[in-house]
Amino acid sequence: MPVSLGLGLAMSLLGAAVGAPGLLLIGILVLLLAGLTNLWSQRGLHRLVYRRELGSSRAVVGDEVKLDLVIRNEKLLPLPFVRTEDHASDDLVLRERPLARSDRPGLGIIDEGWSLAWFQQVVRHRHIVAARRGVVQFGPVRLRVADLFGRSAVTSELALPDRLIVRPPSVPVQPTGGHRPAPGDRASPRGLVEDPAFFAGVRPFQPGDPLRRVHWRATARLGRPVSRRFDPAVSRQALVAVDVQTVEGPHWVMTYDEDVVESLVIAAGSLVRALLAEGTACGFAAAGWTGSIQRLAYLAPAAGPGQLSLVADMLARLSPFASAPFPLLLASLPARLPRGATLHVLTGREPSPYLPILRRLERGGTRVELVCFGPQSGLAVQRARGVGLGAVLGRVAPDWRAPGVVELTG
Template sequence: MRFRGRLGDFPWLEILVVIVLAAFTRSPALIALGAAGIVAWSLVEVTGRLALRAVEVTATLEPRRLIAGETATLTVRVTNRKPLPVPWMELTVDLPDGIEPLGREPGTRAVAVNAGFAPRGRERLTLRFPLHVRQRGAYVVGPMHLRAGDWLGFVQDDREVPLALELVAHPAPIGVVDRHLASLRPVAESATRRGLVPDPLRFRGVREHRGGDPMKEIHWKTSARLGTLQTKLYEPATSLDAVFLVNVASYDQYWIQIDPEGAELVIAATAELVRFAAEAGRQVGLVTNGLDNITHERPRSALARGPRALTRSLDILARLGPYAVAAPETVFLKERGRLSSGATLVAVTPNLRPRLASALVVLRRSGHRVLALTKDPPEAGVLLRLRAADVSTVALDVGTLGAGRWRRAV
């Protein structure tokens, strides 16, 4: 704990005057009053200085990752290891903007949670504070402040306990009316994997020969070594794995943010699709032109499968700010060489402007399947160009009360 200051003071000057008068006048009343003052001053000094001595405080926050709108629990354990009781103690934990105590009064803003108690000697107390996380983001809860005083209430000791509990709130999911529309399931299961076109230049391995396999696909050397016919396997020319291209810029001058609500919608829609892709067992990756609110760098997530890949992508979306580091077309084309061959690219953007549309056409010609999700419908010329290049376009429309509604644009 770090000492912050001592508040209040004992009226020792008045007691000193009483003692001097008692010495000159020999008055029994003044002598008794002076003696009582000395005893009170000693009690105040001793108990005031020992109020926060041998007091240990620990805090935990669970869960450390949640979805915006859910509740986390801050648990504080206070242990008074000395035999002396503390007549009163006040504990305060600072809260960042976006986190508030559960059940607070409407229209009020709480910047901290606090509690008052009186621990007895060698007593351990556990305090629990339910916290409501209003919006996505990365937060740090803390520091903590402790205040306690002497037994007579003349002085207060104020100390700060270093505390930095990190919490990440992932974007809340938005409702989807119909996930079974093909254009709204860019990363969902197809009827069969065999519908994907194999690329003969991307040899993957062999398997046992089955009836109906073409003779030209038999791997003769391996068949001779194993003693049974083996058929060649190839990676598909396009895969169902998805890399999400997230654009938070809503204007050609990317450094100007005129539609923060549109950026939030883009982030929420991306989080919904990332969850859906991960649940379907697909590899997911993420590229964005936005800035991380904590590191102030442009984050990215390589294509991977599993819970860690999902958490990594959702963490990026949770910490993503509304401001862009570069134009989306510049970032997406720069990442072209790092994109997995044949992966489906899902561009989620507030709008589709001509430059971004041109970049998506280039990516489509590079052998990727490209799907663009946009908040605002694209212009007719842009839409015709995307159609000609076989780039699918879907508009996202969100209704009242935060409910999401997806509809076809083409």
């Protein structure tokens, strides 16, 4: 028997025995409060429903996402004091109030107090400010029900996992200096490889056409020489590869230059968008963590309507430090990229360690272009051009925190 319940019972019996109505009344009140506290302990969490409603599962840096916190008491017992501690990533920014501190590393608390009558639902509207790219994790939620004096009566914890993916912004890609065409606009110096299995008709004979290409029956019928025409085996394909390591040294040190990393991420997303808009099948690769156990992030070139969304999600999850040496990623590309594809390498450091690999890729039929960012961009362009590779200077203007355009200076 709880102490308060025993005390109330003793006071009531003593008050009745000695004829003291005041003592009897106090005893009855103590019994009543003890009974209610016991009731809140046993039934306080019963049919108490809490949920979190996100206005969207994805956002772009700078957006505001609506967050509704809903709690409902589905029983006759009123709940004068309810507290919810909704855990979320500690970099979450709420417009209305800051997060409370949590005893769990990397998490903060959306701390709310409630008072609920019987069968009452309360909704509170909050707004998430998407201040930085990344993945905001939600959960678990701790529910606390207290008695009339605010003393904790019962506590429970719910998982309620959820997440908000904050994508980096994408901006126009603008060539400057020398009127260099934007990526995807210029014609390839190599023609697309034709597949003899894809017969597409005939065309006028051109000097240099081999005799086996001449369509003799059509030539006899038309009275002039014509050659067979075939569709290309593949469409235009490109891959944007990001060198996530921005500080010289071993990749496992996990140091990075935030300004350069974020500029690379914004430029990568913007370049992919520009290439897809030109009709180029585009993919993405990086030697960085993206929320899985895979050390290398890779998305095969495609031109479907969902490709840009997949790349944006991958960029949102991309770690600011390298997961593996960048040359390891480049060495895996010959088996993945078709001959004639274009490789856009975005880097924020001096690329000498992997220039030989890029040269081998070019000799194998892959067109390579470096886009160099950061304080060493001038030196990086010079080194790349020194070995015969195409290279341009890249800059997110005016700044990665308020991007307006990705400038490519050739």
